[in-house]
Structure formats: structure tokens, C-alpha cells
Amino acid sequence: MSIASNKTKKSEANRNNQIWSWWPLFPLYPYGRKRTIFKEIVANQIWSFEQLQGIYYVAVPIRLIVAKIPGGLMLYNPLPPTKELLKDLIELQEKHGPVTDIVLPTASGLEHKISLPSLARSFSKATIWVCPGQWSFPLNLPLSWIGIPRRRTKVLSQDGFPHPDICKWTSLGPIDIGLGRFQEFSCYHKRSKSLFVTDALVGIESKPPDLFELDPTPILFHSREIGCQTLEDTKEARFRGWKRLVLFASFLKPYKVSIPSVFEVLKNSFKPGLRNFKSHFGIYPFSWEKDWEDSSRDLIGSTKPLVQVAPVLERLVFPRSKETFLNWLSKISQHRDMKRLISSHYSAPVTFSKNDVNQLRKSISKKNWAPNSGNWAFLDWVDKKLVKLGVVPKDPLKSFRD
Numbered sequence: 001m002s003i004a005s006n007k008t009k010k011s012e013a014n015r016n017n018q019i020w021s022w023w024p025l026f027p028l029y030p031y032g033r034k035r036t037i038f039k040e041i042v043a044n045q046i047w048s049f050e051q052l053q054g055i056y057y058v059a060v061p062i063r064l065i066v067a068k069i070p071g072g073l074m075l076y077n078p079l080p081p082t083k084e085l086l087k088d089l090i091e092l093q094e095k096h097g098p099v100t101d102i103v104l105p106t107a108s109g110l111e112h113k114i115s116l117p118s119l120a121r122s123f124s125k126a127t128i129w130v131c132p133g134q135w136s137f138p139l140n141l142p143l144s145w146i147g148i149p150r151r152r153t154k155v156l157s158q159d160g161f162p163h164p165d166i167c168k169w170t171s172l173g174p175i176d177i178g179l180g181r182f183q184e185f186s187c188y189h190k191r192s193k194s195l196f197v198t199d200a201l202v203g204i205e206s207k208p209p210d211l212f213e214l215d216p217t218p219i220l221f222h223s224r225e226i227g228c229q230t231l232e233d234t235k236e237a238r239f240r241g242w243k244r245l246v247l248f249a250s251f252l253k254p255y256k257v258s259i260p261s262v263f264e265v266l267k268n269s270f271k272p273g274l275r276n277f278k279s280h281f282g283i284y285p286f287s288w289e290k291d292w293e294d295s296s297r298d299l300i301g302s303t304k305p306l307v308q309v310a311p312v313l314e315r316l317v318f319p320r321s322k323e324t325f326l327n328w329l330s331k332i333s334q335h336r337d338m339k340r341l342i343s344s345h346y347s348a349p350v351t352f353s354k355n356d357v358n359q360l361r362k363s364i365s366k367k368n369w370a371p372n373s374g375n376w377a378f379l380d381w382v383d384k385k386l387v388k389l390g391v392v393p394k395d396p397l398k399s400f401r402d
């Protein structure tokens, strides 16, 4: 058999191991094929699985965290259990014991809950722990209707917590966001001195995530100035594309981007070399101003990840409840020996100590929280619209006080 034929067979096998058939339930990029990166974060204690997830090439890493607990392993934040992911997880089980607990620590993060039923089926003896106040959209269905096994499911706080002797669980929220509640439980894994969070905090850096080494198409797509440019793969193009992608993911419509007329977009589309799905046939409906990069400086760390509250969270979830966020940070600052933050999005691990938490608290206390101009203008418009329509309550804590 030729080397070429062997290579083709190997790549087909890889592709088959990355298939995720349930993607139509929540059709996020990269749809039916989820490439996974497996990493050991703390030797013999903490591991992570990363996949990409997003909308129309605005894709960022999403992470499942595996923690060593007495007698086995605990999974924090589900991911689609492709064959590729399960292979490494099964190897971990052989070395460290069975998966005994699967935790969905968020009430609102649809992107985290969508794969819980499938992951629960893969580990049929594990106890499932879910954040209270689960809700689904567009229909609010009971957990068992969406495939989460009732018999072995417990609710965090109401039914206790998994491994409270080695894990300190802290609630951020709940707050009312209209369609349901926002709440998540962070977990401080004492042995590894690591703080696990879902969406509460992220660390963003200028270097594109490793996942784009497997397929840089999304960041190359965003690196262009105009649709008729081919997807040029250089280090500069990758860094430029990643920064722009982060601006989109953070602000939905960044300040320094405009949308050209349909005529202008079509004029630059369908050029030779671009007539394929990968380059979206040259359709690129964005135009960046020359100084666009300046608008990413407060968002993206140049030499190390910048730890922050994600702008979407600050402006759309917590705009009227900054104190709730500060209270959570205050509780987190009690982990005196904390060394690292492992978030379920963007970079991980990120160096993060008690001092870093206190500095973050100070800067949030002083800053103009949930601003409404520059990059924040579009999020501000969305929030005001939702409040005006009555979708989002003006007082997000009222329903939990009554």
C-alpha cells in the first residue's frame, strides 16, 4: 500500500473519530466535526479537553475540565464525547479510576449543557450534578425530556456538592435574565490550587489558540481586508484574524468594523480561487477601519492572557448587578493559596492568585461598569432594547428577593 493511501486512510479514521451527530440540536461551528485537543494541566491532577465552538467562523475554545478526586475522576462542564475525546478519557480512567461525577455548573450556558445527555450516557454509573434553575430555549423542557437521566441526577447546593472535602464550590448569582436565570458554580480544587469557572472569567491572549493549528480557516477568514483576497496563511494573518475574531466574539459588532453595501460585497465575491465553501465564495461583509487594532488593546493581553469579565457578560448579564459579581470575587479571594484559573473558554491555565483577584476587584469597583460607547455601543443597544421590550427585568435580583 502506498504512503499516500495510508495517509488518506489515517485522515479518514481521524475524521470518523471526530464526528458529533447531535450538532443539529444546536448548530454551532464546526457543526458535525469536533476536533479535540487533550492536555495535562497539572501532573496527575488536572486535564482538559478543548474543542472549537461558535457562530459563522466566530469560534473560540470551549473546555471540559477533568479533576482527580478520591476514587476516580470528576468532569466539569460537558463537551461532545466524540470517539477521539473518549479514547483519551478512557485511558485516564484506566490510570486514575472511573468517572464518578459529571458537573454542569451553569444554568444558562446552552453551549455547555447541550452535550450533557450524550456524555452522561457514555459514563452510565456517574452521578450527574446540575446547577439549580436549569432552563432551555425556545421551549423550557424538564431535564429528563432533554435526555438527562433523572435517577442519577442531583442539583448543586440543594442536594449538596460533589467532594466538598477537596472542592470549594461558590455560586455566582443567581440573577434573573428574563428567559431564565444566570448562575454558575465555580469550583476551587484544593489539591491542585486551581479555580475552575464556566463563563465568569476569561483570559485572552494575542496568540491564537492551539486548536487553530488543526484548521486555521476561521482566523484566516477574518484576517482579510476585502472578500477578493485569498486566505493567506502567515503568522501575521493568523494573529490579525484571531484579534478580529475576539472582537466579534466579545462585542458582537465591534466599533471599528462597518458593513459594506450588498453591491460592494458582491462585487468582490466569486473571484477565481475563492469559489469554494472554505472561503465562503469570497463573501466578506466586513470592512475594518485602519486603526481597528487599537480597539483590541483593553481586551487582549499582548504577552500573557488578560483576565477579565467577558464584555457580553458584563453588558448583557450583569449591567445592573455589579455588586453580585464583586461579592463572588470577594469569596474567591479567600482561596489564599490559589495558583491558577482554568476557565471553560479561551486560554487555560492562567496564572491567578489571591492578589490577582483583589486587583481585579479593585479595578472593577473603580471602572465605568457596563459602558455604552465605543466597542460597547452595540451591546448597550441590545440591552436597552431587551429592557424596553420587557424581556429582561430592570431589577435582576427582585425575583430572588421576593
Ligand SMILES: [Fe+2]
Pocket (backbone or CB within 6 Å): 109, 111, 112, 198, 199, 344, 345
Ligand atoms: Fe460558555
